[in-house]
Amino acid sequence: MQGVIYKMLKFWYKRAKTGLVTETNELTIEQKELKSAIKKRFAGSLTIRMVDSGSCNACEAECNALSNPYYALERLGISFVASPRHADVLLVSGVMSANMYHHVWDAYEQVPSPKWVITIGDCTKDLGVFEKTFAIKGVDLPVSYHIKGCPPTPEEIIEGLLEFLRS
Numbered sequence: 001m002q003g004v005i006y007k008m009l010k011f012w013y014k015r016a017k018t019g020l021v022t023e024t025n026e027l028t029i030e031q032k033e034l035k036s037a038i039k040k041r042f043a044g045s046l047t048i049r050m051v052d053s054g055s056c057n058a059c060e061a062e063c064n065a066l067s068n069p070y071y072a073l074e075r076l077g078i079s080f081v082a083s084p085r086h087a088d089v090l091l092v093s094g095v096m097s098a099n100m101y102h103h104v105w106d107a108y109e110q111v112p113s114p115k116w117v118i119t120i121g122d123c124t125k126d127l128g129v130f131e132k133t134f135a136i137k138g139v140d141l142p143v144s145y146h147i148k149g150c151p152p153t154p155e156e157i158i159e160g161l162l163e164f165l166r167s
Contacts, residue, residue, distance in 0.1 A: 030155075031158065035077055042077070044077050047081045049090050051103075053094035058151035063154075063157065066078075071158070090107060095127050098135045117143050118160070120147045121147070124139050147161075
């Protein structure tokens, strides 16, 4: 029994001496600026409806990373919603295939005014290798801002959202 108590005391002494070893959860300068801009422009809450209009899913994977504990976009006031009726911004990725064309326009029309469209990824701009394909319509929505990259990193997406809010 004394050996167990000794081990526990040794453990607690070492822990008290070492202190906290986890990462700090402080916001970066860009994240603080983004949170401030959202607070001013959207009363603290920006909701995004992401629509894949025919992409390779790389942009979606990077946007999913924004929800992990490292980036934690929710703490900045940004959330992704399932319904366009609850969204402020429509985030469109992909080349806008013929099959998705009407669905994307339907989602756009369901977003309440005022509404903004942000495109993400290089294929929404130049259509990539699908440029001369009969099944591709291309994004013809009224785009407010474009986040470039193939795919853009989570940091680039955060910077793009910040640039959108500045404009």
